[in-house]
Structures are given as structure tokens and as C-alpha cells.
Amino acid sequence: MTNSPLATYQPDQRALALIGGEATDANLRRYLHGIPGIDAVGLEARAADLGTRSIKTSSKRWAIDTIIGLIDLTTLEGADTPGKVRSLVAKALVPDPGDPGTPRVAAVCVYGDMVGSAVSALGSAHAAGGTDGVNVAAVATAFPSGRASLAIKLADVREAVAAGADEIDMVIDRGAFLAGRFGQVYDEIVAVKEACRRADGSMAHLKVILETGELNTYDNVRRASWLAILAGGDFIKTSTGKVAPAATLPVTLSMLEVVRDWHRLTGVRIGVKPAGGIRTSKDAIKYLVTVAETVGEEWLSPRLFRFGASSLLNDVLLQRQKMTTGHYSGPDYVTID
Amino acid sequence: MKFLDYAPAPESQALLNLKSDYGLFINGAFTAGRGTPFHTINPATEQQIAMIATANETDVDAAVSAARHAYDGVWSRLSGSDRGKYLFRIARLVQERARELAVAETLDNGKPIKETRDVDIPLVAAWFFYYAGWADKLDHAGVGPNPASLGVAAQVIPWNFPLMMLAWKIAPALAAGNTVVLKPAETTSLTALLFAEILQQADLPAGVVNIITGDGSTGATLVNHPGVNKVAFTGSTSVGRAIARSIAGTDKKLSLELGGKGANIVFDDAPIDQAVEGIVRGIFFNQGHVCCAGSRLLVQESIHDDVIDRLKRRMQTLRLGDPLDKNTDIGAINSAEQLARIRELSDLGEQEGAERWSADCEIPANGFWFAPTIFTNVSTSHRIARDEIFGPVLSVLTFRTPAEAVAKANNTPYGLSAGIWSDKGSRILAVADKLRAGVVWANTFNQFDPSSPFGGYKESGYGREGGRHGLAAYLKPAVRSGSRSIIAADHRTPSVTKKSASAGKKSVSAEKAAK
Numbered sequence: 001m002t003n004s005p006l007a008t009y010q011p012d013q014r015a016l017a018l019i020g021g022e023a024t025d026a027n028l029r030r031y032l033h034g035i036p037g038i039d040a041v042g043l044e045a046r047a048a049d050l051g052t053r054s055i056k057t058s059s060k061r062w063a064i065d066t067i068i069g070l071i072d073l074t075t076l077e078g079a080d081t082p083g084k085v086r087s088l089v090a091k092a093l094v095p096d097p098g099d100p101g102t103p104r105v106a107a108v109c110v111y112g113d114m115v116g117s118a119v120s121a122l123g124s125a126h127a128a129g130g131t132d133g134v135n136v137a138a139v140a141t142a143f144p145s146g147r148a149s150l151a152i153k154l155a156d157v158r159e160a161v162a163a164g165a166d167e168i169d170m171v172i173d174r175g176a177f178l179a180g181r182f183g184q185v186y187d188e189i190v191a192v193k194e195a196c197r198r199a200d201g202s203m204a205h206l207k208v209i210l211e212t213g214e215l216n217t218y219d220n221v222r223r224a225s226w227l228a229i230l231a232g233g234d235f236i237k238t239s240t241g242k243v244a245p246a247a248t249l250p251v252t253l254s255m256l257e258v259v260r261d262w263h264r265l266t267g268v269r270i271g272v273k274p275a276g277g278i279r280t281s282k283d284a285i286k287y288l289v290t291v292a293e294t295v296g297e298e299w300l301s302p303r304l305f306r307f308g309a310s311s312l313l314n315d316v317l318l319q320r321q322k323m324t325t326g327h328y329s330g331p332d333y334v335t336i337d
Numbered sequence: 338m339k340f341l342d343y344a345p346a347p348e349s350q351a352l353l354n355l356k357s358d359y360g361l362f363i364n365g366a367f368t369a370g371r372g373t374p375f376h377t378i379n380p381a382t383e384q385q386i387a388m389i390a391t392a393n394e395t396d397v398d399a400a401v402s403a404a405r406h407a408y409d410g411v412w413s414r415l416s417g418s419d420r421g422k423y424l425f426r427i428a429r430l431v432q433e434r435a436r437e438l439a440v441a442e443t444l445d446n447g448k449p450i451k452e453t454r455d456v457d458i459p460l461v462a463a464w465f466f467y468y469a470g471w472a473d474k475l476d477h478a479g480v481g482p483n484p485a486s487l488g489v490a491a492q493v494i495p496w497n498f499p500l501m502m503l504a505w506k507i508a509p510a511l512a513a514g515n516t517v518v519l520k521p522a523e524t525t526s527l528t529a530l531l532f533a534e535i536l537q538q539a540d541l542p543a544g545v546v547n548i549i550t551g552d553g554s555t556g557a558t559l560v561n562h563p564g565v566n567k568v569a570f571t572g573s574t575s576v577g578r579a580i581a582r583s584i585a586g587t588d589k590k591l592s593l594e595l596g597g598k599g600a601n602i603v604f605d606d607a608p609i610d611q612a613v614e615g616i617v618r619g620i621f622f623n624q625g626h627v628c629c630a631g632s633r634l635l636v637q638e639s640i641h642d643d644v645i646d647r648l649k650r651r652m653q654t655l656r657l658g659d660p661l662d663k664n665t666d667i668g669a670i671n672s673a674e675q676l677a678r679i680r681e682l683s684d685l686g687e688q689e690g691a692e693r694w695s696a697d698c699e700i701p702a703n704g705f706w707f708a709p710t711i712f713t714n715v716s717t718s719h720r721i722a723r724d725e726i727f728g729p730v731l732s733v734l735t736f737r738t739p740a741e742a743v744a745k746a747n748n749t750p751y752g753l754s755a756g757i758w759s760d761k762g763s764r765i766l767a768v769a770d771k772l773r774a775g776v777v778w779a780n781t782f783n784q785f786d787p788s789s790p791f792g793g794y795k796e797s798g799y800g801r802e803g804g805r806h807g808l809a810a811y812l813k814p815a816v817r818s819g820s821r822s823i824i825a826a827d828h829r830t831p832s833v834t835k836k837s838a839s840a841g842k843k844s845v846s847a848e849k850a851a852k
Contacts, residue, residue: 037760039780042611052451054346054663062340257610292341293654300340 007267012190014266015230023190023231028182032226038218038254047250050293051286060285064320065103067284068095071313072137072273072306073337074109076144076241082117084337085110089121091337092134096317098333099324105313106302107135107167111143112160119164129166129205131302137167137207141192144211144240146171150188157195160204167205168196169237169308174214177224185224189231207273207306208233212251213243221251225258235271241308246276249286256294263295272299275308281319284312343656346663348450352437358388359526361396361550362533364403365543371396372551377527380447381660381669381704389526392549394558397518400547401564404489404516407544412516413486417473424469424511426539431462431504434535438528442500443660445527447669447705448623450661460785461504464803467787468508471808475513478808483815486514487590488566490811493556493580495572496522496671497626497727503529505802506569507546508787513811515567518547520559522572524672526550557583565589567811571628574725574751574796592800592810594628594792596725597753600746601631601782602768604739605640607758611780613647616731619756619782621655621709624670625729628797629754631782633722634711635742638735645713645733652696652709659701667698667729670705679707679728686712686721691732717748725751739764743771752794756782775801 006014021027055063073092075084088108096102104125110118118136119126127133138160142148148156157168170192176184189208196204208228212221228236236255239246252274259270272291278284284307291299299305314334322328358374360367372391379386392400412420431438438461439453448457476482490510494502499521510517521529533548549555553576560568560580570580571594584591601619603612619631636644660668670676687693691712700706707728715722715732722732736742746755755774757765769777775793778784785791790806792798800810 036607036609039608039611039760042608042614042780046611046614052455052663053343055343056346057344059340059342059344066340288340297340 006265011232015232018230023183023186025181025183028186028227029180032182032223035222035226038222040218043218043254044250047253047290050253050290051249053286053289055285055289061323063285063288064281064316064323066288066300067281067307067316068313068320069103069106070300070302070305070307071105072107072109072275072308073105073313074241074275074308074310075337076109076111076139080111080114082114085114085117086121088337089118089134091313091335093122093125095313096320097335098321102317102320104134106306107137109137109139109169109308112138112140112156112163112165114138115160115163115165126164127166128164129202135166136164137169138163138165139169139171139240141170143169143171143209144242146173147175150191153188154191154195157192161196161198165204167207168192169207169209171209171211171240172224172228174211177215177220177227182227185227186231189228189233193232205234206232207235207237207271209237209240209275211240211243212238212247213245218250218254221254222258225255229258229262229270233270235273235306237273237275237308239274239276239308241276247274247278247308249290252287253290253294256291259299260295269299269304271304271306273306273308278307278309279311279315281312281316284316343664345659347659348440348443348454348661348663350440350444350661353440353444355387355441355527358390359530359550360390361392361400362530362536362546362548363396363400364407364547365537365541367533370550372555375523375552377445377524379444379704380524380671381701383703386444386527389530389550391551392520392555396549397555397558397562400518400549401489401491401559401562403544403547404518405564407542408488408516411542412511412545413514415514417475417514420511420514421469421472423539423541424465424472424508427535427541428462428465428469430535430538431458431465434531435459435462438500438531440661441531442528443668446496446499446525447660447671448626449665449668450663451665452623452668457498457501460787461500464501464504464508464787468512468808471509472512475808475812477805478513478812479805480809480812481814484513484812485815487811487813488515489564490515490517490567490569491559491562491565492517492519492569493560493572494519494521496525497623497628499525500528500532502571503532505571505807509802509807510567510569510811511545513808515811516545518549518559518565520549520551520556523550523552560584563587567591569800569810570594574798577798590810592792592802593798594800594802595753595796595798596727597628597630597751597793597797598633598723598725598749599629599631599754599756599774600633600635600749600772601756602736602742602746602758603634603636603640603644604742604757604759604761604764605637606760607640608760608780609640609644609647612758613644613651615756615758615780615782616648617651617655620731621652621667621729622783624668624707626671626675626727627783628725629776629783629791630727631754631756632726632731633746633749634731634733635736635745636733637742638737641733641735645711648711649694649696652711655696655698655709657698657700657706657708667709670707670728673705675727676705676707679726679730682721682724682726683710683730686715686719686730686732689719689721691715691719691721717745723749739768743768747771747773750796753792753797754778
């Protein structure tokens with residue numbers, strides 16, 4: 001299916017060709033409601049089934065290191081300070097001081113005004129969109145609620161990009177989505193994507209947060225995923241972490257299915273980021289299994305998959321130490337950030 | 338490394354304490370069989386697991402008389418709540434020994450440990466718990482007040498869900514107050530014999546359940562034994578037919594759960610990814626050794642190519658191999674004979690012009706294996722669209738309208754199961770109403786629950802197992818007004834159950850007299 005002419009289109013043309021006209025509410029509704037529905041019981045059963053895979057010995061060792069390299073180590077508190085961000089960056093660079101062979105995380109994820117602190121704390125270890133080092137992701141667009149004017153959201157994005165953010169985690173307007181104003185959601189994503197453009201013409205990576213806990217149904221999650229991808233998102237992300245439920249395995253599975261179908265349709269690879277609520281290695285391994293068996297192993301790369309998490313890293317490190325030494329240590333044998 | 342080449346994760350066999358020889362379980366004790374013993378093998382390796390005894394006519398006779406003795410002397414005199422206590426105890430022991438039973442079932446049958454661990458054994462416990470609750474509520478079983486048990490039940494079960502089929506048979510029979518002689522399938526006797534140990538642990542009175550092993554001739558001797566009041570059989574339609582013929586003219590009650598060629602109908606508005614999962618579960622669950630398997634996929638023509646494309650991608654992720662590995666999805670075919678039959682029918686499918694496609698998977702050197710296979714371009718007249726293959730082989734047909742889907746789904750001598758996939762509730766109800774199948778699943782497949790009756794139409798058999806209906810197969814109405822004097826004469830026994838049980842026995846002789 002990837003030999004479809006859609007593969008050769010520019011992204012914006014591709015979306016319009018698929019929708020069959022301009023990105024109006026009516027056209028988008030027709031398209032999004034034409035996508036096959038999701039049976040919630042069946043989806044959850046499939047996710048539970050994937051969760052029973054038994055990942056042992058060498059597979060587990062590989063999984064543990066892979067998980068670390070996929071983490072967006074996050075601090076998103078009202079109480080964040082440059083000092084807290086420096087500490088987070090230090091943890092991102094050296095997750096386990098007792099084992100220099102421990103991989104680094106993919107990125108640190110902070111509020112827009114902390115981007116400068118993160119970039120300077122990283123110094124030469126700032127990957128700046130590459131794979132060598134750690135990237136800086138910034139939440140933007142009036143995160144987490146998204147309740148601000150478009151001008152403010154775009155200014156939020158531009159400031160973060162100008163301060164050196166490599167990745168922008170935007171939120172969609174859930175109110176507009178639930179009210180059926182799909183065109184508005186689409187246009188905002190397009191505008192935010194444009195605001196990710198730097199002076200030199202390069203683009204910060206755009207992750208689109210759906211806030212699945214507020215969308216409530218899997219059908220909504222699927223439609224919002226298609227909408228975000230049509231509008232040009234590089235990644236689709238489950239949650240802000242500020243709304244419960246945040247990431248769940250079935251929600252992530254449903255988003256991975258969209259990404260798989262988009263790849264079949266256009267040949268383009270979109271990333272997925274479950275965020276919030278993933279705290280243990282055991283859970284994270286279930287996500288790796290789900291990714292590998294749904295879209296393929298190729299997606300187990302920071303370019304295409306991330307975990308948005310803060311406490312996950314230390315649990316993974318405890319497991320890693322256990323696999324090395326053969327015995328469990330305790331919370332005081334891993335560092336806090 | 339490739340992550341998807343998951344490192345081996347074998348379930349430990351350390352819990353299992355198998356004996357090298359197993360006798361027959363008659364009157365509460367293991368005794369040597371008088372027939373020629375045979376060995377049971379692991380179909381994944383072809384290695385011998387244990388020697389199993391064969392019951393000859395004398396053994397069958399001993400088992401039936403032990404059951405009769407236990408019926409007259411103990412079981413029919415117990416109150417319903419006391420029978421329930423035994424059943425609850427058995428259910429709890431099954432749970433306690435679940436891991437051990439799962440490993441034994443996987444070794445002997447070849448099915449993956451994840452299925453025995455997550456489906457078979459939990460359902461066995463659920464069946465005993467469910468019918469334990471019924472034992473003192475038989476007035477509500479739908480056969481009138483004070484229903485009577487039948488007496489001795491002869492039960493013959495298949496090899497596809499060995500312990501689960503045992504539970505489906507034994508739990509309702511005991512709850513209703515009958516005693517049992519059960520014969521497991523020749524290739525899968527092991528867990529029934531471990532279950533006999535559980536009955537000893539549960540202190541079930543001797544003779545209430547007797548388990549005899551052997552081949553088809555042992556089964557035939559059992560069902561034809563004159564001391565048997567009820568015959569329950571699950572297995573092939575040809576054997577079921579032979580049993581019906583052989584007991585015709587006797588006063589034995591019969592329930593048969595036979596073959597099937599279930600239609601799994603996918604409409605164009607189906608939740609497509611879940612439908613693909615349902616197709617996989619419908620035909621590849623338990624290597625397709627499922628009488629209610631969704632072995633005919635009826636897919637609406639407009640989405641045929643998309644569904645098949647998605648199905649093939651999904652099938653590439655199925656993991657065939659060591660059934661004891663926790664990540665195995667497809668285990669071994671149960672026997673060389675069954676493998677030969679699957680191969681024969683599949684080859685025939687190709688000769689008839691259907692297009693064959695199998696998932697790439699490495700087939701182990703030893704044991705009996707068959708890669709998950711689908712046939713497209715299948716017509717209703719092809720043998721693979723009509724005959725039960727009883728293996729991981731799916732025949733794909735198309736339809737254009739709901740009417741055509743119903744007509745094609747019903748165009749089979751069988752009528753056990755069907756599935757409907759659609760997002761439109763009204764369509765599901767309308768189509769389900771027209772399907773002649775005992776079980777119709779909507780947006781799911783191969784789901785079992787003890788409270789839900791199960792059984793077939795046409796050549797899929799008669800009688801229902803599970804739920805209230807399943808109890809009725811082991812009960813008969815209390816003797817009515819004309820026999821009042823018989824009940825009155827029995828006033829010495831205070832227990833209600835005793836009264837109804839003896840009334841039942843009297844009614845058997847009364848019917849005989851009437852003939």
C-alpha cells in the first residue's frame with residue numbers, strides 16, 4: 001500500500017487529498033467518521049494479551065536499556081526552578097553514577113521558560129535534534145489546558161523554539177474537538193507546526209498531545225490521532241500527565257494502530273509517546289512489546305517512540321542493577337533528580 | 338539483536354509429580370486395568386509421558402457398578418448443600434493446583450501454556466464453582482419443583498480441551514445428584530487422572546466419580562452398558578451418530594455436542610482491528626481444535642482485500658513452537674492422525690482451486706505441527722468450506738448483503754457457532770436472529786462462561802451444556818400426581834433430596850412398565 005501516490009505528495013497536499021477538499025469541519029467530520037470504529041472490549045483484550053508476553057534474560061536486558069534511551073525525563077511543576085532543571089539534566093546525562101555504561105535518556109521535557117536553563121545545563125551534551133546527546137523538549141500552547149488565544153499559544157511555541165527547544169509538545173484544543181470544530185483543531189496544529197520553524201528554516205519536532213483522558217472514548221482517540229497526523233504532527237502523544245487517566249496500554253495500542261495504518265497508506269512514519277502513569281519497568285516492557293508487535297521493531301527508536309515519565313527511570317535502573325548484580329537493591333541506590 | 342525473537346521463557350515443570358504408570362480410578366482408588374496399557378505422548382516432542390491403563394468390559398462393569406452403588410448408597414441421599422460443599426472443595430483444589438494442571442495439560446495436549454494457564458484451567462475452576470452454587474437450588478433449574486437426578490451418567494469427552502470438557506460434564510452431573518463414569522480421550526487422559534487425585538484430596542465419597550481410560554472401544558462399552566441412565570458425549574459427528582444409533586430404544590437420556598463449521602461474519606462497518614483479532618482467536622485459538630471454531634470467514638466483499646491484508650500481517654506475529662514457552666501462541670497438533678487429516682483437507686483445498694497462504698514460521702523437527710493457514714477464493718461448494726478440518730485452517734468466503742451472509746452462514750449441515758462483527762447494534766440483533774447456530778458471538782469469538790448455555794443445531798448435536806440449561810440435561814421432573822402413593826410410601830426419609838431422588842428411580846421403572 002505504500003506505493004500509493006499519496007507517498008509522493010507534500011504533507012499539506014496529502015491531507016487535503018485524503019480529506020477531499022479544504023480542512024473544513026464538514027470535510028474533516030466526513031473523513032474522521034468514515035474511519036472504522038473501535039470495539040473497546042476487543043481493544044482492551046488485545047492490550048491485555050500483549051501484556052502477558054514474558055520478556056526474560058537477554059530480551060529483558062535489551063528492553064531495559066532500550067527503555068532508558070526512549071525516556072523523555074520530565075519535570076512539569078509550578079515549583080520548577082533553574083536549579084531543579086539542572087538537577088534533572090544531570091540525571092538525564094548520568095542516570096546511574098554507579099555504572100557509566102548506562103545509556104542516556106532521549107530528552108528532558110520542561111516548561112517553555114525553563115528551556116534556556118536546560119540548554120545551558122546540557123552544554124556540549126545538547127543533542128540539538130540529533131542522536132548524540134540529550135534533546136530538550138518543551139511543553140507549549142498554554143499547556144496543560146490549552147485554554148488561551150491562538151496568538152498566545154503561538155508566542156509560547158516561538159519563545160521555546162528560540163530558546164533552543166528541539167521538540168515542542170503542544171496540546172490540542174479538546175473543547176473544540178469535542179464540540180465538533182475539527183477545522184479549528186486542524187488549523188491550530190498547522191499554525192503551531194509553522195511556529196516550530198527556526199530562523200535557519202529547520203523545524204523543531206512537533207508532538208501533539210491529545211489528552212486522551214478528556215476525549216473519553218477510543219473512537220475519539222482514533223479520530224484525534226488521524227486529525228493530528230493529517231495536520232502535520234510528527235508525534236502523537238497521549239497525555240499531559242495532569243489529567244487522569246493518562247497513558248494506558250489500550251489507548252497507546254489504538255494510537256499505534258493509527259500510526260501503522262498511516263504508514264501503510266503513505267509510507268510516512270509517525271512517532272507515538274505515551275505519557276503519564278507509566279512507573280515500572282514491567283509496564284514499560286509491555287509498551288515495548290505492544291509497539292514491536294503492532295507497528296514493528298523499527299519503532300523502538302527515540303525518533304519514533306518515547307516514554308513521557310519521571311519516576312519510571314529509577315525503577316528501570318533498579319531492574320538494571322538487579323540484572324547486573326543478581327540481587328535487588330533499594331531506592332537509596334538510585335539517585336533522585 | 339531482534340527484540341521480537343523473545344528469549345525463551347519456558348514454564349517450569351518442577352511442580353509436576355507424574356507417575357510412570359496410571360491405573361483406572363474406580364470406587365475411589367486407582368486400580369490396574371485389565372486391557373492392554375498404552376503410552377501417552379507429548380505431541381510437541383513425540384516423547385512418552387506415562388503409561389495409561391485400558392479398561393476392558395470387566396473394568397467398565399466395575400466402574401458402572403461402583404457408580405450405581407455410590408448413587409444408591411451416598412450421593413442421592415446427600416442434601417443439595419452437602420453436594421455443593423464437595424463441588425466447592427473441588428473448585429478450590431483445582432485453583433490451588435492450577436499451575437500443575439496447566440503444565441500437565443500442555444504436555445499431554447500440545448496446546449500453549451498461556452491458554453491452559455489463562456483459559457482452560459480457570460474455566461475448569463469456574464465451572465465447578467458455578468455448579469456448586471446450583472446444587473441446592475435445583476427447584477429453579479426449570480424442570481419443576483423437586484426435580485430428580487437420573488442415576489449413573491456415562492460421559493465420553495474429546496482431546497481438544499481435556500480437563501475443561503471433564504468439568505463441563507462432571508460439574509452439572511454431580512450438582513444434579515448423579516454419579517459419573519467418565520472416559521477421557523485416548524491421547525489426553527493425563528489431567529483426568531490428576532483430577533482423580535484431586536477427588537481423593539477432596540474426600541469425595543468413593544464411586545461418585547469413576548475415571549476409566551482406553552480407546553474408542555472402551556467408550557463404546559461404557560455408553561452401551563445397561564447400568565447407565567444418561568450418556569453425554571462430546572466429539573465427532575460420526576461417533577455421535579453411532580452412539581445415538583446404539584442407544585436408540587433404551588431409556589438412556591442422551592446429549593451430544595458434536596462438530597461445527599462456524600461462520601465468522603465481518604460486515605463493512607466492523608471495528609476492523611478487533612475483527613481481525615476475533616478472526617485470529619476464532620480459528621487459531623487452540624490450533625483450531627475447537628468444535629465452535631470460526632473456520633469459515635464470511636467477509637463483506639467491499640472490505641475483503643483490506644481485511645485479508647491486515648489478517649496476514651497479524652498472522653506473521655503468531656509464534657509457533659514449544660507449547661511450554663509462555664510466549665507461544667500456536668502449539669502442537671494433538672496427534673499424527675489429526676495432522677494427517679488437516680494436511681489431507683488442506684491439500685484438497687488447493688486442488689479445488691482455493692488460494693493457500695501460511696504464515697512464515699519455523700516448524701520444529703519433532704512433534705506434530707501445522708502453520709496457521711488461510712484459504713482465499715473459497716466457494717461454498719469446496720470441501721474446505723463444508724468439512725470440519727479441526728485445525729488452524731481458515732476458509733475465506735465473501736458476501737454482498739446481510740441476506741447473503743445469513744444464507745451462506747446457514748448453508749452447512751452443522752450449527753454450533755457463529756460470529757458477527759459490526760458497529761451497528763440493530764444489524765447484529767437482526768442477523769443473530771436468523772442464524773441457526775447454538776452460540777452467536779457479537780464482536781467477539783470463542784468466549785466461554787459457565788453461566789452461558791452451549792450446544793448445537795442440526796449435525797452439531799443436541800442438548801445444552803452450561804448455565805441452567807446444562808443442569809436440565811441431568812435432571813427430570815419429579816413424579817406427579819399419579820405416583821403420589823409412591824412418594825407417600827417413602828416418608829421414612831426426611832430429606833427432600835432423598836425423596837425426589839427415589840421418586841426419580843421409581844419413575845424409571847414406571848416408564849419401563851408402561852412400555
